[in-house]
Amino acid sequence: MQHMASTRSSSDGALPVVDLAPFFSTAEDAAAARARATEAVREACMGTGFFRIVNHGVPRELMARVLELSAAFFALPDEEKAKVRPAEGSSSTPLPAGYLRPPADSPDKNEYLLVFNPELVLNLYLAEPAGFRDAIEECYAKLTNLGLLIQEILNECMGLLPGFLADYNDDRNFDFLSLIRYFPATSAEDTNGVSAHKDNTLITFVLQDDVGGLEILGSDGFVPVEPVEGTIITNIGDIVQVLSNKKFKSPTHRVVRKPGAHRHSLAFFVNLHGDRWVEPLPQFAGNVGEAPRYRGFKYGEYMQLRLRNTTHPPSRPEDAVGITHYEI
Numbered sequence: 001m002q003h004m005a006s007t008r009s010s011s012d013g014a015l016p017v018v019d020l021a022p023f024f025s026t027a028e029d030a031a032a033a034r035a036r037a038t039e040a041v042r043e044a045c046m047g048t049g050f051f052r053i054v055n056h057g058v059p060r061e062l063m064a065r066v067l068e069l070s071a072a073f074f075a076l077p078d079e080e081k082a083k084v085r086p087a088e089g090s091s092s093t094p095l096p097a098g099y100l101r102p103p104a105d106s107p108d109k110n111e112y113l114l115v116f117n118p119e120l121v122l123n124l125y126l127a128e129p130a131g132f133r134d135a136i137e138e139c140y141a142k143l144t145n146l147g148l149l150i151q152e153i154l155n156e157c158m159g160l161l162p163g164f165l166a167d168y169n170d171d172r173n174f175d176f177l178s179l180i181r182y183f184p185a186t187s188a189e190d191t192n193g194v195s196a197h198k199d200n201t202l203i204t205f206v207l208q209d210d211v212g213g214l215e216i217l218g219s220d221g222f223v224p225v226e227p228v229e230g231t232i233i234t235n236i237g238d239i240v241q242v243l244s245n246k247k248f249k250s251p252t253h254r255v256v257r258k259p260g261a262h263r264h265s266l267a268f269f270v271n272l273h274g275d276r277w278v279e280p281l282p283q284f285a286g287n288v289g290e291a292p293r294y295r296g297f298k299y300g301e302y303m304q305l306r307l308r309n310t311t312h313p314p315s316r317p318e319d320a321v322g323i324t325h326y327e328i
Helices: 030-046 060-074 078-084 132-157 164-168 238-243 299-311
Strands: 017-019 050-054 098-100 110-116 176-182 192-197 203-208 214-218 221-224 232-236 253-256 263-270
Touching: 017 030, 030 050, 030 132, 060 110, 060 132, 060 176, 060 203, 060 263, 078 098, 132 164, 132 176, 132 203, 132 232, 132 263, 221 253
Parallel strands: 017 050
Antiparallel strands: 050 232, 098 110, 110 176, 176 263, 192 253, 203 232, 203 263, 214 221, 214 253
């Protein structure tokens, strides 16, 4: 079987497509197909930082069901959703689990439900819609496994010793899932769903409905990433950019709201434990005669700086703290 490992340019919004089927196969030609897929991921990470994955092990029916149930949850009256708002200071995680909205003065116009590792017993659910919790937790488990696979592929792409990233990022308690509803645009000037940003993650997965709205910053400006049923949009985050000393790119992206329609999406963030130290790896800096482009930092410190962008949004979006804070 010939497996896809397309590396089309995303300057027109078309992402490289990576077929993960070889990683679940024991066929004789699977090793060669895995090598092609790994090379496609490497090229994507050194290019735009975004790619689209297929045959990823997350059932299409489950993806659709989670988005449908998410839409049903957000359609509930505000007073019902408020019942799963987190109590002030109630969470031991960097962000509180539960239903939230950005502050009124935020340029981001959305609402979201944050879900952490179910084993932490932090998550808040309503009884309705029926089956919501089960679907979320099933999807969470599938995306956790997918994150470990992509992390293993990244380890190979970066030329690291086998198992390096698995050992470095061996705690799943800082990962989280966000179900998001974006409100319809009210005018041509009021279209911001999420301001342009880079992810402060290792890896991000995105499922989106057919409304669309995700846009990637390319060489000629922002371009839309069109929804394709059954695929998962994947990007690397700031942590990979720092570890690789900027060889791999954490991409800038945003969400634009459309008139007359809510947009529903799911984002899953593969993160480090907050105590992990992050700095350019010697393989990408001193060992190859290059100066480090970032000073080292604790991941939890960076998460808190980024969280403040959300809880206390700056008056100018360009003043939001990003990974440039640590640039040398």
